[in-house]
Amino acid sequence: MTTITPVSETTQRGRSSLIAFPLGLYALTRLLQLAVLWWMSPDGKVRDRLLAWDGGHFLRVAEEGYPAGYTFDADGRLTGNGLAFFPGYPMLVRLVHYVTRLDYGTAAITVSWLAGAAAAVLLCALLTRLYDERVGLLFTALFCLQPMSMSLSMAYSEALFTALVAGMLLLAHRGEWLAAGLLGLGAGLTRPTGAAAAIALTVAAGIAVYRARAGANDRPEADPDPDGEGRAGAGTGRTTPIWKPLAGAVIALAGVPAYLLWVGLRVGEFGAWFDIQTAGWGSTFDFGSSGLQFVRDALRGGDGWIQVSVAWMLIGTVILAVMALRGRVWPPLAVYGVAVLVLVLGQAGYYHSKPRLLVPALLILVPPAVALARARPRTAALVVAAFGAFGLWYGSYLITVWHYAI
Template structure:
């Protein structure tokens, strides 16, 4: 991720973004746990970096591997497809490598879903498991909007209120990133992750964890902090890191199912 942000925004912004991701975002504690977000994020960032460098076969391979960790890899496959389309449009000539990267990136998620269905002898087995275990299914965000209405109206409990406010802040940061000059593949990838995470019905207290790989919501804040003086940046990042570490520790010790 650092190399990707360095190429897109410079070294100072990249360093700030890494600190925000690893220590300051509310679910920073996830990076020390046996969840798939860390591996998924690393593979997606690697695929985006390879696409930005025009290393198409590497981009397709990393996106393929990301699809073996979770079906949300359709987001990075879409990003690789956008990067390939932009490259072909600018070059004005045919090249098989970008197309091969897109095909490779788009194969993994359907293949993974087929494998799960084959193992359990049902084509929709993966979705049945998600529904039975976590109540996860696509509902166009109705469950999330219902959670927001109920939580903001009643204000009952620190965990739901903080989750609601933090997800709203993340949405605002994503909107700001969309208004500024953002590399289109990163924009497609990040927005798609946000839509997938909030458009499904599942435990509301898992939303912040599922949103970690989006990355794009960190860009506006990282760019803003990187423009300040060294002293201001250090104080801001230290305060943010203390909050992120405290919030994750609180969730683990007080609300055991939040992460």
């Protein structure tokens, strides 16, 4: 895959389109998703579907706060509880509830929808900056139509997390390091894969500092650094003190450890969060051995089409990631995407949740977005329409007909 030359500037009209178009795409896909969900819901209770499964845990945390410690079943076995869920999303739901007086369920859906809209705009801006406007718009369309984009409409944290990550990467590329660090911190307090976002920002900061130092060493003696400081920018044409990218990375890196430490102190066990995750959802990091076993078993004798479809999606995810890396994706985006894949695919747990957990991976959508941008408009439109029809139906199927949590 050949790299497309990044754009340097957009006109004012172009900037307006980079807000209006992704917002329109996002709104259209969410309305279509609701229509498909209503059509497939046997009882017509669309709102209940959007608040199902882990949404109930998020709502309890938002309304009641976190449990004081471990919880156990009637037989004394450790069970999962709200401490497994990072605070960014439920605390924002609580804030919206207090400000608007909406009930918690409506507040949760509102947060997800608004965060998804922000994610669409920021992703379009990021990919336009890295490639061009057509890639940005197609990437946004693919993001909104992927098989488990349903989670963007639900009381789940994927929409908020993606918005924070997209904003962080965009600001880092623009050299606005402290703001990027704060968004990275927010991502780290929203999902455990916030660690991948922090690592990506650290890579971006390291590249900026290296380039600044290399540039300082290459300066002629007649043109010294007037402040006595190295400078670090990110392709913006302006310079920044090198402490800013380093500070931004440190801020972002604090997010996930801070919450894990807080849970450990609250429960009285350092590894409490991991214990709760394992007890409630079977989530342990086994370096992908259970994932490989699942794919092998599904393809050799899967007992249902969902199992087989997820296996093929996981295979496709790895292939697309390799294609993206061969296409020389911006290193921080590449590092972020690979880190998310490692964390998701390397973890044991419910296989039918994997497509949802990969919604914020981003990297895997770059190759098809670039390919479609180079195709004829009619071909691109047909492919996106077919992809969207499957994606919107698939997500609706998994929260109406499918009987297990996503």
